[in-house]
Amino acid sequence: xxxxxxxxxxxxxxxxxxxxxxxxxxxxxxxxxxxxxxxxxxxxxxxxxxxxxxxxxxxxxxxxxxxxxxxxxxxxxxxxxxxxxxxxxxxxxxxxxxxxxxxxxxxxxxxxxxxxxxxxxxxxxxxxxxxxxxxxxxxxxxxxxxxxxxxxxxxxxxxxxxxxxxxxxxxxxxxxxxxxxxxxxxxxxxxxxxxxxxxxxxxxxxxxxxxxxxxxxxxxxxxxxxxxxxxxxxxxxxxxxxxxxxxxxxxxxxxxxxxxxxxxxxxxxxxxxxxxxxxxxxxxxxxxxxxxxxxxxxxxxxxxxxxxxxxxxxxxxxxxxxxxxxxxxxxxxxxxxxxxxxxxxxxxxxxxxxxxxxxxxxxxxxxxxxxxxxxxxxxxxxxxxxxxxxxxxxxxxxxxxxxxxxxxxxxxxxxxxxxxxxxxxxxxxxxxxxxxxxxxxxxxxxxxxxxxxxxxxxxxxxxxxxxxxxxxxxxxxxxxxxxxxxxxxxxxxxxxxxxxxxxxxxxxxxxxxxx
Amino acid sequence: xxxxxxxxxxxxxxxxxxxxxxxxxxxxxxxxxxxxxxxxxxxxxxxxxxxxxxxxxxxxxxxxxxxxxxxxxxxxxxxxxxxxxxxxxxxxxxxxxxxxxxxxxxxxxxxxxxxxxxxxxxxxxxxxxxxxxxxxxxxxxxxxxxxxxxxxxxxxxxxxxxxxxxxxxxxxxxxxxxxxxxxxxxxxxxxxxxxxxxxxxxxxxxxxxxxxxxxxxxxxxxxxxxxxxxxxxxxxxxxxxxxxxxxxxxxxxxxxxxxxxxxxxxxxxxxxxxxxxxxxxxxxxxxxxxxxxxxxxxxxxxxxxxxxxxxxxxxx
Numbered sequence: 021x022x023x024x025x026x027x028x029x030x031x032x033x034x035x036x037x038x039x040x041x042x043x044x045x046x047x048x049x050x051x052x053x054x055x056x057x058x059x060x061x062x063x064x065x066x067x068x069x070x071x072x073x074x075x076x077x078x079x080x081x082x083x084x085x086x087x088x089x090x091x092x093x094x095x096x097x098x099x100x101x102x103x104x105x106x107x108x109x110x111x112x113x114x115x116x117x118x119x120x121x122x123x124x125x126x127x128x129x130x131x132x133x134x135x136x137x138x139x140x141x142x143x144x145x146x147x148x149x150x151x152x153x154x155x156x157x158x159x160x161x162x163x164x165x166x167x168x169x170x171x172x173x174x175x176x177x178x179x180x181x182x183x184x185x186x187x188x189x190x191x192x193x194x195x196x197x198x199x200x201x202x203x204x205x206x207x208x209x210x211x212x213x214x215x216x217x218x219x220x221x222x223x224x225x226x227x228x229x230x231x232x233x234x235x236x237x238x239x240x241x242x243x244x245x246x247x248x249x250x251x252x253x254x255x256x257x258x259x260x261x262x263x264x265x266x267x268x269x270x271x272x273x274x275x276x277x278x279x280x281x282x283x284x285x286x287x288x289x290x291x292x293x294x295x296x297x298x299x300x301x302x303x304x305x306x307x308x309x310x311x312x313x314x315x316x317x318x319x320x321x322x323x324x325x326x327x328x329x330x331x332x333x334x335x336x337x338x339x340x341x342x343x344x345x346x347x348x349x350x351x352x353x354x355x356x357x358x359x360x361x362x363x364x365x366x367x368x369x370x371x372x373x374x375x376x377x378x379x380x381x382x383x384x385x386x387x388x389x390x391x392x393x394x395x396x397x398x399x400x401x402x403x404x405x406x407x408x409x410x411x412x413x414x415x416x417x418x419x420x421x422x423x424x425x426x427x428x429x430x431x432x433x434x435x436x437x438x439x440x441x442x443x444x445x446x447x448x449x450x451x452x453x454x455x456x457x458x459x460x461x462x463x464x465x466x467x468x469x470x471x472x473x474x475x476x477x478x479x480x481x482x483x484x485x486x487x488x489x490x491x492x493x494x495x496x497x498x499x500x501x502x503x504x505x506x507x508x509x510x511x512x513x514x515x516x517x518x519x520x521x522x523x524x525x526x527x528x529x530x531x532x533x534x535x
Numbered sequence: 536x537x538x539x540x541x542x543x544x545x546x547x548x549x550x551x552x553x554x555x556x557x558x559x560x561x562x563x564x565x566x567x568x569x570x571x572x573x574x575x576x577x578x579x580x581x582x583x584x585x586x587x588x589x590x591x592x593x594x595x596x597x598x599x600x601x602x603x604x605x606x607x608x609x610x611x612x613x614x615x616x617x618x619x620x621x622x623x624x625x626x627x628x629x630x631x632x633x634x635x636x637x638x639x640x641x642x643x644x645x646x647x648x649x650x651x652x653x654x655x656x657x658x659x660x661x662x663x664x665x666x667x668x669x670x671x672x673x674x675x676x677x678x679x680x681x682x683x684x685x686x687x688x689x690x691x692x693x694x695x696x697x698x699x700x701x702x703x704x705x706x707x708x709x710x711x712x713x714x715x716x717x718x719x720x721x722x723x724x725x726x727x728x729x730x731x732x733x734x735x736x737x738x739x740x741x742x743x744x745x746x747x748x749x750x751x752x753x754x755x756x757x758x759x760x761x762x763x764x765x766x767x768x769x770x771x772x773x774x775x776x777x778x779x780x781x782x783x784x785x786x787x788x789x790x791x792x793x794x795x796x797x798x799x800x801x802x803x804x805x806x807x808x809x810x811x812x813x814x815x816x817x818x819x820x821x822x823x824x825x826x827x828x829x830x831x832x833x834x835x836x837x838x839x840x841x842x843x844x845x846x847x848x849x850x851x
Binding site for chain 2: 421520
């Protein structure tokens with residue numbers, strides 16, 4: 021049959037060549053579009069997307085990471101070092117008994133919808149914090165607010181029922197940001213605040229855009245536009261950074277890519293600290309983990325240094341109890357259960373379960389997935405057989421966290437100062453200690469700083485002694501940035517990506533290279 | 536005759552859609568995880584969870600919930616997304632702005648590549664260039680698309696900086712930027728398809744070329760090109776069209792992977808995100824929409840076949 025159609029060369033070669041020419045045309049870089057010389061917009065990558073944008077109605081860290089200091093501002097503000105600085109209140113007076121705070125609001129502050137910031141609007145916001153029917157995620161922090169009163173055009177007086185050393189700090193948290201409570205404002209979908217950026221658009225599941233607020237009361241932002249892109253896939257995140265499609269990834273999901281990034285002269289890698297206490301949580305209410313000897317055996321079997329090396333590329337601070345080292349009253353308990361396989365085996369023998377079998381539940385983050393694998397390897401050396409189970413967040417929340425149907429799970433607790441969870445017997449890891457509950461009760465009402473620190477130390481010690489969970493490390497915040505960008509945060513004392521001071525350095529030529 | 540055919544096809548189409556909707560609903564029902572717990576977060580109290588369940592109708596028994604959903608879909612109301620609190624229809628529309636151009640580009644590239652290659656190799660059957668081209672095309676089928684995607688990103692985006700390797704700027708930034716963002720993913724989707732398509736075209740064309748009427752046409756003195764163009768091509772199209780129709784459903788499946796690798800806001804990624812967040816309304820409605828799309832395309836292909844091949848129109 022080919023004898024009939026040996027050649028039809030000219031036509032088909034022509035077709036082929038035309039095809040390739042067309043393709044080659046598509047492949048050639050387009051000429052640079054005419055545009056401003058300096059670049060004044062950025063694309064920031066985030067792993068998780070906020071469910072909505074109202075920080076006073078949802079606990080998701082991603083909400084604060086978009087709106088904190090950008091769209092909304094609080095009376096006080098927490099800076100990168102975790103210190104309280106003035107926000108919408110330019111100053112405050114505290115009464116001698118420490119129970120009355122008088123806040124002086126800044127002049128000429130306007131919401132993005134044009135309304136001026138009034139003392140009454142601040143009062144409405146503060147009232148909502150502790151409202152019994154309220155949905156504020158940090159409600160318990162503001163239970164001590166007794167009354168809020170307007171005492172002049174720009175003066176608000178807050179009375180507390182008890183002394184609270186952290187009140188000014190708490191007012192700087194995302195949950196206490198000041199939102200517009202005007203009619204027809206839905207802060208969940210179109211947030212209206214006073215910040216240097218105005219909400220522009222949100223393509224759900226993909227990206228969210230903020231634009232510069234030209235009427236900002238303070239120094240206007242250097243950037244005209246900030247785009248947050250939501251990328252949960254670590255490989256896609258890596259590709260986005262390397263290709264220049266993303267300018268900064270404040271919390272990069274794959275620590276093993278660090279080495280790759282450090283090879284790029286155009287990128288800068290930063291390692292900061294978070295509040296994320298990463299632990300191997302143990303089900304204290306279930307056999308065989310209800311036996312303290314078994315829990316201690318697990319703690320001895322774990323080699324924390326290796327876990328940090330293998331899971332976080334060595335870039336993490338070890339912890340020995342449920343406390344971050346920056347907190348006043350922190351005690352270093354990392355040496356409490358030194359890595360000792362023989363001791364672990366002896367403890368198991370003593371407990372009468374030489375070869376226990378435990379299942380480790382692993383939610384999606386890399387620290388949990390990789391952490392589970394490293395821990396399984398270490399535990400098996402001590403004779404503990406481990407079954408690893410990968411879970412999505414949905415399954416983890418309902419099965420492990422709410423259903424308490426688990427043996428062990430790798431998880432990071434990111435709430436600041438959350439010793440209270442060990443005083444709740446119904447909490448998922450099922451720790452029920454009368455001694456601890458008593459200590460925590462005293463801590464909650466103790467006002468003396470010195471005595472507080474002692475109680476905080478005591479609480480940490482009890483948790484470590486009872487070996488409630490295996491404490492691993494502080495979740496690091498690994499940021500990857502375009503080297504020509506400056507003014508961003510390295511540490512995260514609160515969930516935030518403060519873009520106020522972010523700018524391109526003078527020699528940044530460019531818009532994206534493909535433009 | 537035609538009307539009866541259309542009627543019969545439309546009826547079976549409707550049946551498939553109903554079966555698909557029941558299957559989707561049932562699969563979503565047995566998924567572990569509670570949407571209320573996701574919406575409520577870690578600190579939600581049992582009362583808050585109950586309120587959420589009630590608010591989103593999750594406490595309604597399955598059968599009335601199914602009927603509610605279907606009657607909504609029929610009237611164009613796809614429901615409200617749990618995770619975003621916006622109409623599912625709005626989410627779908629935003630995503631189609633990316634997915635439809637991407638699929639169209641992929642099909643165009645696939646056809647543009649497959650036809651020259653298929654024809655050329657058929658005419659050079661057994662030669663070294665046939666073996667070489669077919670071998671190269673085989674590679675595109677063998678490489679999994681996520682890997683192909685990464686190779687393209689690192690080659691054309693990270694190293695050569697020819698195209699963006701991640702994300703979609705939005706059409707409002709200009710058609711050129713939008714199209715450039717879709718080039719690499721479209722090629723990744725198209726290459727395996729074009730490989731299959733060119734293979735089918737090649738073998739179909741070879742069959743046709745061995746027919747007697749081709750020899751007769753040549754004997755009459757018709758040029759090689761004219762013979763292929765006016766006799767062979769048309770008669771070798773039916774299997775190619777069938778495959779093209781089937782590929783539409785592969786495009787939908789492949790798009791889920793490719794959209795994730797290139798982090799494009801398309802329908803596929805919407806589906807994955809909705810599954811992870813137990814946004815069940817989105818999963819159900821988008822799932823049904825995809826099934827409907829695939830069924831409709833195969834329906835259309837059937838009719839194009841009728842137009843191309845008169846033999847199919849004969850009562851039989």
